[in-house]
Amino acid sequence: MTQRNHRLPVLSLLITVLSGALAGCTNERRSEPAAPETISNVPVVEVQTGKVTDWLEAVGTIRAVQTSQVASQMMGNIVEMDAREGDRVQRGQVLAAIDDSQPRAAAEQATAAAAAALEEVSAADSDFALAESTLKRYQQLYEKKSVSPQEFDEVKARFRSTEARRDKARAEQSQANAAFAQARTSLGYTRIRAPFPGVVTEKRVDTGTLASPGMPIFTLEDTRSYRLEVTVDESDIRLIRLRQLVPVTIDALGNTQPSGKVVQIVPAADPASRSFLVKVGLPADARLRSGLFGRARFARGERSVLLIPRTAVVERGQLQGVYVLDAAQIAGWRYVTLGKSAGEKIEVLSGLENGEQLVARPENRELGGKRIALQH
Secondary structure, three states, X not given: OHHHHHHHHHHHHHHHHHHHXXXXXXXXXXXXXXXXXXXXXXXXXXXXXXEEEEEEEEEEEEEEOOEEEEEOOOOEEEEEXXXXXXXXXXXXXXXXXXXXXXXXXXXXXXXXXHHHHHHHHHHHHHHHHHHHHHHHHHHHHHHOOOOOHHHHHHHHHHHHHHHHHHHHHHHHHHHHHHHHHHHXXXXXXXEEEOOOOEEEEEEOOOOOOEEOOOOEEEEEEOOOOEEEEEEEEOOOHHHOOOOOEEEEEXXXXXXXXXXXXXXXXXXXXXXXXXXXXXXXXXXXXXXXXXXOEEEEEEEEEEEEEEEEEHHHOEEEOOEEEEEEEOOOOEEEEEEOEEEEEEOOEEEEEEOOOOOOEEEOOOOOOOOOOOEEOOOO
């Protein structure tokens, strides 16, 4: 009987605790959820279908319009290198020097030979002038029968002899002058000069190298004009014409999009890729360099796409999303896949449907789960 009396208080306590817990659960279920916060003065836009230009995007590489492999024109040891990569040079500037001992000696010898030939011509001309005047006097005396035919023939023979000597001296002078010019040219070849103003982009040899005719020493490019060389598939080459203006994108220049002009369409296709090479002239820009990556866009019609304002897009790391409104005007976060820009709007590839409403300018506000009061 005593044990039963001790158990009764314990059971009463348990019943009381369980009753309180059940009552608490019942009260929690009956409590109303808190109303969502309402945000005013938030612009809302509707996803709409629009027409945008359908672009053919061709990728390629920036090249200088004028590039030259500056090579040696004679054989000899390179004794000086006066330029290196990155140097800006002027037309005719010496870039390297080849040992000129032999060409200089040949030039000095040719100079002496040309001077001797000049003296010989001068002496031959003097003798010829004397013989010619003598012949004229004897011609008059012969006509007056004041000299014998033999004397006149002797004077005439001396005239012809001096005339032949003069002609020979002049021919030898021409040969000497040609040899002198050749020697001077060969001596000039010992100085490798820039063919046009530009920048040295490559130095291929060093001092002490034995140069030979045709061996490249430097690569020089004219930095005043560049072009973008892109490849276009044979099925799309019909879209391109000479002097066509095309927008160009060069990643290294940031967001600037210069307008290029088609300056050449190589008429022969590459048999391996079945593509054509198209060269697009670019406006002058000091930041351009050979080898930069670029894209040219060629219009090929229009297409229908979903468009939203760029301001509606929120960046979260590498992902992009928008705040979409449901039937109760509650904003919900949704990830989207975006395409190309079209002015102030951007193409939506996936994540939205035509007619849906979304926040136009969420900026840095957290709007998820909040009711948006529409602006009228």
